[in-house]
Amino acid sequence: MDTDTKVEQILRRYDTITVVGASDDPAKPAHYVPEHMIEHGWRIVPVNPRGGEILGLPAYPTLAEVPEQVGLVDVFRPSEHTPDVARQAVAAGATALWLQLHITSDEARTIAEDAGLLYVENRCLIVEQRRLGLNAPSAA
Template sequence: MSTDADTDSAVEQILRSYDTIVFVGASDAEHKPAHYVPEHMREHGWRIVPVNPRGGTILGEPTYQSLADVPQPVGVVDVFRPSEQTPDIARQAVAAGATALWLQLHIASDEARRIAQDAGLLYVENRCMIIEQRRLNLNAPSH
């Protein structure tokens, strides 16, 4: 069982290490966290890669229909989908070569955690990336 200290450590490691964030469930609806979280993270220097089955563009970025369609290496995957969908997303993240999986606030799954941790991924659940970025007062790492 992971502890809050383990999660805090994973949060800090992710925000200090990754300069690109893949957002599964990204939205073009401005009132949704799946829109304003990626927007906020981009404003603080992170490159954003939206994933949404509808495709198109979100926040001016090309949107990929699945994790498997993302053409560049996938590092951290931030998930804005219901908890019951996260085990499948965790499997897709592992298959795409992700090294970290982050489930947003109010999203948690024992099965997704097990899949991610068995594959050696850093894992965070039920945490908001904006809240954590502000708490740690971090901007994207420069690589």
């Protein structure tokens, strides 16, 4: 399956995005990208080691501490950190892993794909959401 097909499948399937590396700094993509996705109907679950609140939502220190089933994991972490995030995503039962623009990792790809996750790297959720003209799917 090519990347464009995976991107569209992910955006049409998942109504919740667990954001690893979410930020409370409005100037950072890890803040304004999830904020944009909220504006288009997606639920966001922020993950940040500091915890607290991001975008008015409780932020969990790790993926393992998210108290609901994790589906799509969106990553705002440097490429060298993504293999560990991929392992955590697999352990948490995620079914899709998305590395944001300028983030790539052959190792993270292998970990994710070997576990059967849909995998996208080096793509921005905002760019893809706008390109496809999609809003969040309705919760079933």
